[in-house]
Each structure stands twice: as structure tokens, then as C-alpha cells.
Amino acid sequence: xxxxxxxxxxxxxxxxxxxxxxxxxxxxxxxxxxxxxxxxxxxxxxxxxxxxxxxxxxxxxxxxxxxxxxxxxxxxxxxxxxxxxxxxxxxxxxxxxxxxxxxxxxxxxxxxxxxxxxxxxxxxxxxxxxxxxxxxxxxxxxxxxxxxxxxxxxxxxxxxxxxxxxxxxxxxxxxxxxxxxxxxx
Numbered sequence: 001x002x003x004x005x006x007x008x009x010x011x012x013x014x015x016x017x018x019x020x021x022x023x024x025x026x027x028x029x030x031x032x033x034x035x036x037x038x039x040x041x042x043x044x045x046x047x048x049x050x051x052x053x054x055x056x057x058x059x060x061x062x063x064x065x066x067x068x069x070x071x072x073x074x075x076x077x078x079x080x081x082x083x084x085x086x087x088x089x090x091x092x093x094x095x096x097x098x099x100x101x102x103x104x105x106x107x108x109x110x111x112x113x114x115x116x117x118x119x120x121x122x123x124x125x126x127x128x129x130x131x132x133x134x135x136x137x138x139x140x141x142x143x144x145x146x147x148x149x150x151x152x153x154x155x156x157x158x159x160x161x162x163x164x165x166x167x168x169x170x171x172x173x174x175x176x177x178x179x180x181x182x183x184x185x
Contacts, residue, residue, distance in 0.1 A: 012086065012142070013141065032123055034066070035065035037118075038117065041102070042115065043105050045109055055077060058077065072098040074092070075090060083149070085152055116172070119133070135174065136180075138171075141167070142159065144159070
């Protein structure tokens with residue numbers, strides 16, 4: 001969920017059990033959007049200028065678990081801003097030809113330096129989107145994204161997560177730290 005200025009505002013919390021969280025979401029009356037397998041590829045110049053600027057270029061393949069249909073998005077993520085939650089500029093758009101986009105990125109000098117895959121269950125409750133994620137070998141998480149800090153806090157409280165610490169580390173950083181983010185040749 002983006003506010004008017006393309007700012008992404010989200011809280012990420014580690015959880016133990018996806019089934020328990022999804023039952024809680026059902027009890028709250030949250031709307032189930034769907035289940036997806038997302039493969040994210042990250043690109044940077046050899047001098048790591050995006051990484052050094054706390055920014056990222058991501059090409060995402062989002063495959064629907066039911067239909068097996070993929071859709072692709074290209075995203076720029078800017079540096080994290082000062083906030084109790086993760087807050088950063090995000091520019092994202094759909095991609096019809098992912099192979100050509102990857103070839104274009106490589107033609108201008110970027111290289112795919114990392115990738116990872118996660119299973120994501122998407123929900124909607126009030127003004128917030130809620131993603132229940134599992135990254136094999138890393139863990140299970142809930143991401144709550146909304147238009148304001150107060151909206152996110154309200155949702156975390158309703159989910160019984162308001163007393164848990166927010167994780168500011170990205171999934172990319174976690175995958176790299178666990179040695180699970182190598183880009184295939």
C-alpha cells in the first residue's frame with residue numbers, strides 16, 4: 001500500500017506459525033486475497049552503488065498458487081527513512097516481458113547479484129494489506145503495510161503482535177546472511 005508520495009510504510013514481525021496467524025485473520029474478518037510464490041531477483045552495478053545507497057532494483061515473478069499464472073513487476077526501493085517502521089520510497093510498475101527487462105538491465109551494466117523465493121499469503125483488513133510470508137531456511141513473518149503509522153499500529157494490535165519487535169532487516173539481507181541468495185548464472 002502506497003500513500004500519495006510512493007512511500008512504502010510497513011512493519012515486519014517474526015511469527016512461529018502461519019496457520020495460527022491465518023486463523024486469527026479469518027476471525028478478524030480479514031479478506032483473503034490469495035497465495036503466491038514470489039521469486040525476487042536483485043540487480044546492482046559491479047561497484048554496488050545501489051547497495052551503498054541503501055537502495056535496490058528488484059524484478060519479481062509473482063506466481064499464483066492456484067492458477068500457476070505469473071505476473072512480473074520491476075521495483076526501485078530507495079533508502080530507508082527515519083521511522084519506527086520500515087519507510088522508504090518505492091517506485092513499481094508491471095512488466096510484460098521480464099526476459100527483455102532483465103536483458104535491458106544487464107545491457108546498461110547491472111548484474112543480478114542475488115535472488116530468493118518466498119511463499120506469500122495476502123490478506124486485506126481495513127486500510128492495511130497483510131502478507132504472511134515463509135522463506136525456507138529463514139523463517140515465517142507477517143508484514144503489515146498501511147497508509148500511516150497509526151493504521152499499522154492498530155492492525156498489529158488486532159493481530160496480537162503489538163508487543164513484538166519490528167524487524168527492519170530486509171528479506172534480501174536475511175537471505176544473504178543465511179547464504180540463500182545466490183543468483184543463478
